[in-house]
Amino acid sequence: MADHKSNAKAYWQANLRLIIISLAIWALVSYGFGILLRPMLSGIAVGGTDLGFWFAQQGSILTFIALIFFYAWRMNKLDKEFGVDEE
């Protein structure tokens, strides 16, 4: 039984780690590249403007989609590995 509990704890830790990594990327592409770091990326030209503009209007949204699907895929796998999935 104690074994089961530590297993549950490891599952939750793995989830938290995944969330922290994902949200770090989430913040980097939007608040970072899209807003705060835009002046630093101004040297990289993209279609008449710079990379920061692209991240603010397209890149961040595309990254968000990739992040959610990656998280869903990884978590659904973790659910099975730790034996906490449904059914």
Place this chain on the structure above:
Amino acid sequence: MSQFAINLIFVGGSFALYIAIAIWARAGTTKEFYVAGGGVNPVVNGMATAADWMSAASFISMAGLIAAGGYANSTFLMGWTGGYVLLAMLLAPYLRKFGKFTVPDFIGDRFYSTGARLVAVACLIIASVTYVIGQMTGAGVAFSRFLEVSSDMGLIIAAVIVFLYAVMGGMKGITYTQVAQYVVLIIAYTIPAVFISLQLTGNFVPPLGLFSDHIESGMPLLAKLDEVVRELGFRDYTADVDNKLNMVLFTLSLMIGTAGLPHVIIRFFTVPKVADARWSAGWALVFIALLYLTAPAVASMARLNLMTTIYPAGPTADSILYAERPDWMKTWETTGLIKFDDKNGDGRIQVYNDTPAFAATAAERGWNGNELVVNNDILVLANPEIANLPGWVIGLIAAGGLAAALSTAAGLLLAISSAISHDVIKGSIKPDISEKGELMAARISMGVAIVVATWLGMNPPGFAAQTVALAFGIAAASIFPALMMGIFSKRVNNYGAIAGMLAGLISTCVYIFLYLGWFFIPGTATFANTPDNWLFGSTGYGISPLSFGAVGAMINFAVAFTVSSLTAPPPVRIQELVESVRFPRGAGQAVDH
């Protein structure tokens, strides 16, 4: 065939479809009424969520806002999509595991307090009612423009349609009509965009066209647009923003506000499994992104088109004669959303940025003030006409705008009615109400909510734009932090949660009221709403009232943790409840020890 007849066919046809779906998907139980029986496929739910989420603001207003603000208004694009990442990782799967019907359900149970539940109901109702007013007025505008009825009449038609399918079908009817509405609105939004992108850049994919070359000038589209607006004294379209703190906080407020809006959250209660809730958030964002990646292209291309219409020979040459203005300008003038005033009496339309910095150039060119005021909201609706697209595209846009407004209105009304019938009536006033009685109560409260929303739509309190900010602020500052702490902390207790929600709610409302008027009554604002008056305004990094939701959320977290640490931890059964929502498998196994 006249344009009116075409519009009627498109709008009438789409409405007939929604009604047919509603009859097919009637709700017989409270579970069907609240969460569509919990058996909605995750992709279908993603599509319904996209329609639920994309309101008149996304469909009608957003591209206009970006066209006017350029890069600075990218905040809407990032803010209204980034919230789904938070939903997928921080809220949706755990709330689905919890497995009840409403957002206050979770807050009431997790914080073992009817008080917390009622505070959550109050936040939910304020946020949703303010939001629904905007949808109803949006629908009214679309009706009056395309079906040539008064906007009050348009509102009543919209209300009757929503009443029919939402009251009859509940969440089940709403889900399947939202799927149909999504299809209508996305086709309506992308077809004109594809045409315009082809005309301007030769690329038929609008998001790619945005970063392609402008055919006529051979320059990159955005560089051309920058050049044109610069000649007329406007800020460069792609210009960077100085007050980055406010830009960050505004984006953050929109993101956590999105994740905290109850009508979006309850959509994730309708899928069969926890794993499906995760997938479904991803699908929702895919369907939303189809519009959100098109919107910035529409924005820049429409702005360039508008400038070329007014300055056919370029911004440094003479502008168009008022007598020779295109037909679309005439039709929109009748709605009052385009206004012309020949200030220098030369019979031409001059559009420029009327600021001191540009005064010398304007005087030199014999201009006496900006002469054309174009409401941002018409940009998407008038887009097909500006680009000379065929009549059926205009009919499609009409149906699409209405689909966007009605699908969101229905979702909001369901969130309101379930909070009243389930949380207030069954949860506190009459816990022994029968299943049939609760279903009847849900239908009646939805009917009342529709009547109130219609009345408010007809008599808008004159602050529709500000109230939307209030809706996001409240969701961000009260609901999101309470839900997140309920899942990720076992230590936050009933006192902490209630104190936190109230602190977030009150601080956000007070900050908004200080600048926009107390309870939005005109003339009661304590400070003028200008950047140097805002908090930290003197440093050049002022926080606008629209951005305060993120600060309110931080206040909520801080107060909740402080109060909780000074009072007793939650009882063991609550800690077990938290433990159980964290694991997809049944509660018994997860807390086995």
